[in-house]
Amino acid sequence: MSRHKITQLTPAQVAAIPGYLEKWTKIALSPEPINRQQVAEAVIAIYDALGLKAPQILIFDNIYPAVSEIVKFLDNPFQMKIGDKLGEKIEEKLRNQLLLQTISQISSQSLTLLSQLWDKLPNPVGSGFLLSTHQEREFRTQLGCQVWNPLRNYICGWNKYICFIDFCITELNCRHDAKIWSAFDLLAKNWAVIFPYEKLCYVCDRPIKVCLDNSNLLQERGEAVIFLP
Numbered sequence: 001m002s003r004h005k006i007t008q009l010t011p012a013q014v015a016a017i018p019g020y021l022e023k024w025t026k027i028a029l030s031p032e033p034i035n036r037q038q039v040a041e042a043v044i045a046i047y048d049a050l051g052l053k054a055p056q057i058l059i060f061d062n063i064y065p066a067v068s069e070i071v072k073f074l075d076n077p078f079q080m081k082i083g084d085k086l087g088e089k090i091e092e093k094l095r096n097q098l099l100l101q102t103i104s105q106i107s108s109q110s111l112t113l114l115s116q117l118w119d120k121l122p123n124p125v126g127s128g129f130l131l132s133t134h135q136e137r138e139f140r141t142q143l144g145c146q147v148w149n150p151l152r153n154y155i156c157g158w159n160k161y162i163c164f165i166d167f168c169i170t171e172l173n174c175r176h177d178a179k180i181w182s183a184f185d186l187l188a189k190n191w192a193v194i195f196p197y198e199k200l201c202y203v204c205d206r207p208i209k210v211c212l213d214n215s216n217l218l219q220e221r222g223e224a225v226i227f228l229p
Helices: 011-029 036-049 063-071 083-105 108-114 133-143 145-151 162-170 178-190
Strands: 056-060 193-196 200-204
Touching: 011 108, 011 162, 011 178, 036 056, 036 083, 036 178, 036 193, 036 200, 056 063, 063 193, 063 200, 083 108, 083 162, 083 178, 083 193, 162 178
Parallel strands: 056 200
Antiparallel strands: 193 200
C-alpha cells in the first residue's frame, strides 16, 4: 500500500471522501467540451504503455460520426481492435492493484467507508460508460447486431472505480503505475470515450447535458436523457 501499513482510515481521510464524490460527480456531469490536446496526450501514453506506436488520432464532436467512420473499415484485417488489451492493462495496473492493497490491509469497517467511493457515484459515472443502454439499443436497431457488436471496442475514462482509484493514490499513497494513472486521469477528467485500433484511435467528445432523476439515475420516461453536441 504505502510505505507504512494502514489498517484504519484516519478521521481526516474519512472526512475527505465526500469531497472526492463531489469532485468526480461534477466532472461526470460537466457540459464543457474535452481538452483535445490533453486527450491526445493520454491516448499516446496509454498506447506507449502497451508498447505500441502512437496512432493517428481522430476526434469527433460526438459518438455518431465516429461510429459512421468506423463502420467503413470493419472488414479491414489491418485495423486490429485493442480495446480489450488497453482495458485489461488499466485494470491490472490501477483498479486491481489498489483493490488488492486495500483489501489485504484495511479493516472491514474502513473498507465499508471506502465502498462509498463507487457505490454513491451517479449512475452515468458508476456504469463506466455513458453510451447508455438507450443509445446501445438505438445503435443495434440502426446498424444491426452484426455491425454493432464488432464496434464494441471502446474505453471510457469513466470507470466504476475512478473515484476510489483517485482517493487511494492521493490520500492513502498506494503503490501504482504513475504513467498509466496520469494518462487515465486525463481521460477521466475529460470524460473522453475512445475506440482504439492498432493504427487509428477515434475519440468522442462528451455529451452537453445528462438528465438524472432524484436518485441520480438516468431518466427513463418521456424525454431524452443524453444530449450530444
